[in-house]
Each structure stands twice: as C-alpha cells, then as structure tokens.
Amino acid sequence: MAREKPKKNPAGQIFSVRGFKAAGIGAGIKRNGAKDLALILSDSPATVAGVFTKSAVRAAPVLLDIERIKRGTSRGVVVNSGNANACTGRRGLKDAEAIVTFAEKALGLKNGELLVASTGVIGVPLPAEKIRSSLPALFQNLKPSGWTDAAEAIRTTDAFPKIAFAKKRIPGGRTISLLGMAKGAGMICPSMATMLAFFATDAPLTAASLKKALVTSVEKSFNRITVDNDTSTNDTVLIFANGLAGGSPLKPGESGYAVFSKLLDELSLRLSHMIVKDGEGATRFIEVEVFGAKSRKDAELAARKIAASFLVKTAFFGADPNWGRIMAALGSSGADFRQDRVDIYFDGIKVVKDGMDAGKEKQAARAIKKKEVRLRVDLKRGKSSSLKLWTSDLSYDYVRINSSYRS
Amino acid sequence: MAREKPKKNPAGQIFSVRGFKAAGIGAGIKRNGAKDLALILSDSPATVAGVFTKSAVRAAPVLLDIERIKRGTSRGVVVNSGNANACTGRRGLKDAEAIVTFAEKALGLKNGELLVASTGVIGVPLPAEKIRSSLPALFQNLKPSGWTDAAEAIRTTDAFPKIAFAKKRIPGGRTISLLGMAKGAGMICPSMATMLAFFATDAPLTAASLKKALVTSVEKSFNRITVDNDTSTNDTVLIFANGLAGGSPLKPGESGYAVFSKLLDELSLRLSHMIVKDGEGATRFIEVEVFGAKSRKDAELAARKIAASFLVKTAFFGADPNWGRIMAALGSSGADFRQDRVDIYFDGIKVVKDGMDAGKEKQAARAIKKKEVRLRVDLKRGKSSSLKLWTSDLSYDYVRINSSYRS
Numbered sequence: 074m075a076r077e078k079p080k081k082n083p084a085g086q087i088f089s090v091r092g093f094k095a096a097g098i099g100a101g102i103k104r105n106g107a108k109d110l111a112l113i114l115s116d117s118p119a120t121v122a123g124v125f126t127k128s129a130v131r132a133a134p135v136l137l138d139i140e141r142i143k144r145g146t147s148r149g150v151v152v153n154s155g156n157a158n159a160c161t162g163r164r165g166l167k168d169a170e171a172i173v174t175f176a177e178k179a180l181g182l183k184n185g186e187l188l189v190a191s192t193g194v195i196g197v198p199l200p201a202e203k204i205r206s207s208l209p210a211l212f213q214n215l216k217p218s219g220w221t222d223a224a225e226a227i228r229t230t231d232a233f234p235k236i237a238f239a240k241k242r243i244p245g246g247r248t249i250s251l252l253g254m255a256k257g258a259g260m261i262c263p264s265m266a267t268m269l270a271f272f273a274t275d276a277p278l279t280a281a282s283l284k285k286a287l288v289t290s291v292e293k294s295f296n297r298i299t300v301d302n303d304t305s306t307n308d309t310v311l312i313f314a315n316g317l318a319g320g321s322p323l324k325p326g327e328s329g330y331a332v333f334s335k336l337l338d339e340l341s342l343r344l345s346h347m348i349v350k351d352g353e354g355a356t357r358f359i360e361v362e363v364f365g366a367k368s369r370k371d372a373e374l375a376a377r378k379i380a381a382s383f384l385v386k387t388a389f390f391g392a393d394p395n396w397g398r399i400m401a402a403l404g405s406s407g408a409d410f411r412q413d414r415v416d417i418y419f420d421g422i423k424v425v426k427d428g429m430d431a432g433k434e435k436q437a438a439r440a441i442k443k444k445e446v447r448l449r450v451d452l453k454r455g456k457s458s459s460l461k462l463w464t465s466d467l468s469y470d471y472v473r474i475n476s477s478y479r480s
Numbered sequence: 481m482a483r484e485k486p487k488k489n490p491a492g493q494i495f496s497v498r499g500f501k502a503a504g505i506g507a508g509i510k511r512n513g514a515k516d517l518a519l520i521l522s523d524s525p526a527t528v529a530g531v532f533t534k535s536a537v538r539a540a541p542v543l544l545d546i547e548r549i550k551r552g553t554s555r556g557v558v559v560n561s562g563n564a565n566a567c568t569g570r571r572g573l574k575d576a577e578a579i580v581t582f583a584e585k586a587l588g589l590k591n592g593e594l595l596v597a598s599t600g601v602i603g604v605p606l607p608a609e610k611i612r613s614s615l616p617a618l619f620q621n622l623k624p625s626g627w628t629d630a631a632e633a634i635r636t637t638d639a640f641p642k643i644a645f646a647k648k649r650i651p652g653g654r655t656i657s658l659l660g661m662a663k664g665a666g667m668i669c670p671s672m673a674t675m676l677a678f679f680a681t682d683a684p685l686t687a688a689s690l691k692k693a694l695v696t697s698v699e700k701s702f703n704r705i706t707v708d709n710d711t712s713t714n715d716t717v718l719i720f721a722n723g724l725a726g727g728s729p730l731k732p733g734e735s736g737y738a739v740f741s742k743l744l745d746e747l748s749l750r751l752s753h754m755i756v757k758d759g760e761g762a763t764r765f766i767e768v769e770v771f772g773a774k775s776r777k778d779a780e781l782a783a784r785k786i787a788a789s790f791l792v793k794t795a796f797f798g799a800d801p802n803w804g805r806i807m808a809a810l811g812s813s814g815a816d817f818r819q820d821r822v823d824i825y826f827d828g829i830k831v832v833k834d835g836m837d838a839g840k841e842k843q844a845a846r847a848i849k850k851k852e853v854r855l856r857v858d859l860k861r862g863k864s865s866s867l868k869l870w871t872s873d874l875s876y877d878y879v880r881i882n883s884s885y886r887s
Contacts, residue, residue, distance in 0.1 A: 195804025397602025
C-alpha cells in the first residue's frame with residue numbers, strides 16, 4: 074500500500090467543483106523538468122480560511138498569506154514546488170509578493186486577492202523570474218478538470234499525487250462538492266508537516282464558519298500524523314468556498330454545516346493518511362491508538378512518543394513485534410500510568426498484559442507483517458480518554474532519500 | 481573515529497583502584513557465547529551513590545537498587561548484559577533479588593550490600609538459574625585488573641568496551657584514583673540512555689557528597705548525549721568510593737572535593753563521548769552548541785531539538801551542509817528567538833547569517849565531511865546562556881542494527 078497510488082484515487086478519474094479551475098505546469102524550478110507550478114482559481118470571490126505552521130521559522134509565503142487571509146475572501150492560490158522560499162529574508166517576501174501581484178494583474182484581480190504557497194528546499198532564493206515568465210502558460214492551462222495537474226505540480230519527494238473528492242446533499246435540496254489535494258512525504262510531524270493541502274468547495278459559508286470547520290478537521294487529521302517528527306517552515310492548509318451550491322451560509326449548529334463539516338473531516342483524514350502512506354521510505358502504515366488514559370493530554374503524550382520513536386519505527390520496518398520498545402517509549406513520554414497495568418495489542422492480539430509478555434509473540438509477528446498495522450495501547454488509567462495518530466516505519470530508504478536530498 | 485576504539489583507551493592498558501576487584505565472564509545469556517556477566521567488588525564497605533532512569537517504566541534491577549542504595553554503603557554490583565529484566569513484573573524483582581542474595585552469601589557479605597544492573601532485551605524473563613550457576617566462576621575471575629573483562633561483559637550492541645581512568649594528587653599529599661566504565665550504543669537520549677556506567681574510586685567521601693558530585697557530573701555528560709532520543713528502562717550510573725586513599729572525607733567547598741569533582745566530570749564526559757562515537761551506525765560525532773539564548777532553557781530546547789532531528793541527522797550522514805533543516809528544527813523547538821537573527825557555524829565557518837544563506841556552502845561541505853563536526857548556533861537573543869549536546873548521525877546501519885535486533 075505504502076508509496077503506491079491508493080485505490081480510492083484512481084488515475085484518470087476527473088474531479089471538478091462548480092466555479093473553480095486549476096492548472097499545473099513545469100516552470101523549470103525542479104531540475105528534472107517535472108511539473109512544479111500550480112494555480113487554483115475561483116471564478117468569483119470565495120470565502121477563505123487557512124491554518125499555518127506553528128514553527129517560529131516561517132517561510133515568506135506563510136508570512137504573506139497570514140496577512141492576506143485576514144480579508145476573509147480570496148480568488149485562489151499560486152503554488153510552487155522545488156523551492157520553499159524559506160530563510161530568504163526580505164528578498165523572499167518581495168519575490169512572493171511580486172509573483173502574486175503579477176498574477177493578479179494578468180488575471181484582472183484586485184490586489185490582495187491571491188494567496189501563495191511554496192515547498193521544497195530551504196534557504197535558496199526563489200527563482201522568481203522563472204516563475205513569473207511561466208505564469209501566462211499556467212493561466213492557459215486553467216480548466217475545471219485541472220486538479221490532477223495541480224496535484225502533480227505541488228509534489229516534492231511525494232511518490233504519488235494526493236486528491237480526494239466527495240459530494241453530498243444537504244438539507245434544503247442542495248448538493249455540495251468538496252475537493253482536496255495535498256502534498257507531503259517528509260518533514261511530517263504532528264502539528265502539521267512539510268505539507269500543503271488545498272480544499273475547494275461550492276458550499277456557502279462565512280469566513281468564520283469556514284475557519285471553524287477547517288481548524289476542527291485539521292486537528293483530527295493533519296495534526297495527527299508523523300513521519301519524522303520534523304515540523305516544516307511552510308505548512309499551509311487553505312480552503313476556498315465560493316457558495317455556488319446556492320442558498321444561505323451554512324451555520325455551526327445547523328444540519329447543513331454538520332454535513333459539510335463531516336465531509337471536510339473525511340477528506341482531511343483521507344489526505345493525511347495518503348501522506349503517511351507516502352512517507353519517505355515507508356513500508357508500513359501504523360495506527361497508534363492510546364486509550365484508557367487519565368486525560369486526553371496523557372493519551373496524546375503517550376501516542377506521540379510512541380509514534381516518534383526511532384526504535385519503534387525501525388522495529389516495525391523489521392517486522393519485529395518488539396513491544397519492549399513501546400513500553401520504553403511510554404516510560405519516557407511523561408504520560409500518567411503504571412507500568413504494571415499496561416496492555417498492548419497488535420491488530421487485536423494482546424501481546425502485553427499488565428506490562429508483561431502475554432505469550433502471543435508468534436501471532437503478533439504475523440500481524441506486524443501486514444502493510445497496515447493497528448497498534449493499541451490500553452493504559453487502564455481512566456475510561457474516557459483516547460487518541461489516535463498515524464505514522465510510518467523507518468527504513469533504509471528514509472535514510473537514502475534524506476541523506477541525498479539536495480545532491 | 482566512530483565505532484573504533486578511541487586512542488585514549490588502548491587495549492592492554494591495565495587499570496586498577498586500591499581495594500577494588502572486577503571480573504567479566506560468559507554465562508550463556510547472550511546466544512553468541514560472548515561475555516555477559518560482570519562483577520565489581522570493593523574489599524571493604526564503600527560509600528555509594530547512584531542516578532537512575534527517569535522513565536516511568538523501570539526495570540527490576542533499577543527498582544531494587546533505588547531501595548538498596550538508601551543505606552549509603554555497598555560492596556559492589558552484579559551486572560548482566562543480554563537481558564534487561566524489564567517489564568518482567570514480580571518475577572523480575574524476585575530473580576534480581578535471588579541473584580544478589582546468592583552472591584552476597586557466597587561472598588560472605590551482609591544482605592543488601594550488593595547492587596544489580598541489567599541491560600539487553602526487554603520483556604523476556606531473566607535466565608536467573610543460568611546466572612546463579614555462573615556466579616562461582618565469576619568470583620574466581622575477580623582480580624584488581626579485571627576491569628577490561630567487566631567492561632567487555634556489559635556490552636550489548638557496543639562496538640568497543642568503554643573505560644576511562646585518571647589519578648590526581650589532592651591537597652594533603654594524598655593521590656586519588658578514579659576508574660569509570662560504561663556501555664551504551666542505542667536507546668541513547670538526553671536524560672540518560674540505555675546506558676550503564678560504573679565508577680570506582682579510593683577517594684574518601686560521604687554518601688551525600690558523592691551523590692552531589694555524581695549528579696553534577698551526569699547532568700553535564702550522560703544527560704547531554706543523544707543517539708536516538710529513546711530513553712531506556714534500565715539507565716543506571718553508580719559510583720563506589722572506598723576511602724582507601726586515606727584522610728578525612730572530601731567536602732563540597734574544599735579544594736580536595738573540587739579536584740575529585742573535576743576528575744569525575746572529565747571521566748563522565750570521556751565515557752559519554754565514547755558512547756556517542758559508538759552510537760549504533762554512527763559515522764560522525766556531532767557537537768551541537770547553542771549560545772546567545774535568552775535563557776538556559778531556551779538553549780536546551782533548541783539544542784535538543786536539533787540533535788533529535790531525523791532530517792538533521794540524515795543530512796550529516798550524507799555530508800550535506802543542509803542548514804535549512806537546522807533552521808526548521810529550531811523553528812519548532814519552542815525556544816525564544818527571531819529567525820532573522822540566527823547565525824549558524826559549521827566548524828567555525830559561518831553558513832547562516834541573520835537566518836539566511838551566508839554563501840559559504842563549499843567551505844561548509846568540506847567541514848561536514850570530517851568525522852567530528854562542531855555545529856554552533858548563535859540565537860543572538862541574550863549573552864549568558866549556552867548549552868552543548870553531543871550526538872551522532874543517522875545512517876543505514878542504524879536502521880539495519882535496529883530492524884534486526886532480536887532476530
């Protein structure tokens with residue numbers, strides 16, 4: 074499964090959302106000539122919401138978007154891969170601004186109506202002139218079915234493009250569409266990742282409602298995955314809602330909003346799982362669930378420490394049901410528990426009972442050989458609190474990819 | 481340098497400390513027949529101090545020692561490798577107790593005079609009978625020069641045994657000797673490691689003074705190294721002081737204590753650096769120094785995040801002076817700084833100035849090819865606070881060693 078195109082996202086399937094166009098082309102930012110410049114454009118002003126990296130080192134496009142998104146509406150976003158435009162100082166900000174300003178003028182938009190996102194190598198000035206001179210070709214490629222091109226163009230070390238789409242009827246007879254695309258394969262960590270994700274919907278929502286729905290969904294999906302515990306300078310999730318499905322805005326507390334919000338949850342989860350399955354060098358997809366914690370914070374401390382452990386991740390790569398490393402990770406997690414109460418399950422097989430070997434190593438060894446493994450840890454410390462995270466294993470290929478990234 | 485025997489610890493050099501004996505033999509705990517059982521014994525009761533893992537999952541020998549060390553004196557410690565006796569419940573405690581009790585009787589010691597330490601695989605019952613039946617052979621091998629055998633016997637994945645020795649005159653004409661040995665190569669993380677270290681000295685100290693000196697030294701050495709961010713269930717550092725150098729106890733604040741304390745600092749640092757150089761799969765030894773931090777806590781947050789980063793460590797393995805990953809790690813460290821003020825140095829070469837490329841990549845690429853690299857990060861946020869950590873790179877061999885540890 075890992076690093077293969079998921080079945081739910083077959084090549085050739087054509088997605089579209091009323092009133093949106095997308096495009097992706099090669100602008101020569103990547104050395105290998107692959108697509109590296111994308112545009113998502115709404116025909117009419119859309120409400121917009123965004124979530125950005127919590128890192129203290131923020132790329133120029135992030136700094137720019139944080140300002141621009143305050144207006145609450147936008148017409149779309151220009152995205153490049155191959156260069157993060159991070160740690161590039163004032164020049165980086167000027168470059169980002171010059172590109173969107175040029176695009177706004179060429180498209181007849183108002184100043185401030187476009188956002189920008191970048192991903193790739195840090196600390197190298199953006200080839201702004203190359204990008205600017207490629208914009209006319211990018212505009213010519215804009216089409217309602219341009220999403221797969223756009224999803225291609227935002228890839229860095231991603232093995233496959235990531236798109237998810239869903240339609241749903243909401244009360245009142247309207248049907249809403251939601252499309253999401255994402256990139257990310259390394260520098261993936263809880264509290265976002267080197268990941269970009271963009272959503273477009275024709276559902277009608279105010280900027281405040283849209284933000285509420287986005288923050289809730291991101292918290293349960295993109296903020297719950299980890300490949301390598303490294304948080305990026307460029308993490309960005311944007312959602313555009315142009316309201317073309319018609320009717321009055323969907324409000325929190327109402328059933329239409331609930332339908333939309335659930336749809337966004339689902340697509341965020343699907344995209345975030347695609348990112349983990351495409352984790353650099355990943356051979357296994359691992360769900361880590363901690364339950365029976367005293368508090369949600371304890372569950373989170375425990376789950377994050379397990380999912381971050383080099384030793385747990387290499388054991389998964391070697392298909393070694395080495396639960397001792399999970400106990401060791403738990404021990405230093407800071408979570409409140411007693412070691413002689415812990416139970417651990419590999420795909421439903423109890424391998425640890427009350428902190429000790431439950432004698433099920435053979436069954437566990439079979440379970441861990443699967444491409445997707447569910448690891449459940451019961452702290453038996455409380456009833457209410459549980460938390461799920463998703464991670465990948467740590468393989469030779471992770472080291473290969475990351476020890477030669479720039480060369 | 482890495483995974484080779486350091487020059488300061490040549491094979492064949494014979495160490496000894498008045499009134500101490502040591503031994504190391506094979507008891508069949510390890511499958512390959514290598515040495516796996518060690519004993520350190522003081523001819524007379526020695527004052528003792530210890531520092532143990534902060535993990536909430538503590539191995540049986542750790543739990544036993546925490547109780548036993550309260551008496552303040554001890555005759556020595558029985559150590560086995562190949563099995564951690566962790567996550568083994570009441571049986572584990574009984575096994576540990578049975579072994580030291582048997583040894584105490586055989587050696588004519590009082591109940592409670594021996595300590596115990598274990599390292600190896602977690603969650604497998606200790607082969608207590610095998611160990612007990614090997615004790616007579618262990619006792620027969622006891623000799624003043626037995627330290628290299630003992631250091632051999634406490635190895636797990638260590639590529640070389642780790643011993644350090646020093647002698648020094650203290651005011652009043654006495655000469656004190658201090659010998660230290662350690663093991664550790666993986667599950668090595670700030671706040672100790674899967675590491676064991678044992679010190680023996682003939683200096684006279686009370687248990688309280690000894691504890692004070694030990695805690696201070698450990699904080700600056702063993703607690704400042706990381707290979708893989710995983711904290712072990714078995715971390716133990718013990719020091720025995722038999723006072724045979726003569727004279728009254730060395731007291732904090734006095735010059736004799738200062739000499740002893742400095743000696744202990746030096747040996748702790750040497751042993752902890754040996755552990756990093758022997759880091760599983762390590763090809764480079766990296767000193768991470770953060771200075772100009774607003775507070776010591778900020779310096780520590782920043783240094784620990786950099787030293788823990790998969791991406792920084794794989795870049796070092798690939799000899800890629802990819803400072804963007806260091807900036808990204810800094811950004812999510814939680815330390816207080818401004819990205820446009822940060823300077824970064826590789827072996828004295830300024831590669832980042834005010835958060836941006838300083839145009840010295842070629843020189844940096846040469847510097848990073850060395851086996852030992854000094855990485856310095858100046859946050860320019862304050863004057864007083866700095867902190868050093870030591871870590872290794874992340875290589876294919878780390879993955880190989882840890883994905884096949886038990887098979």
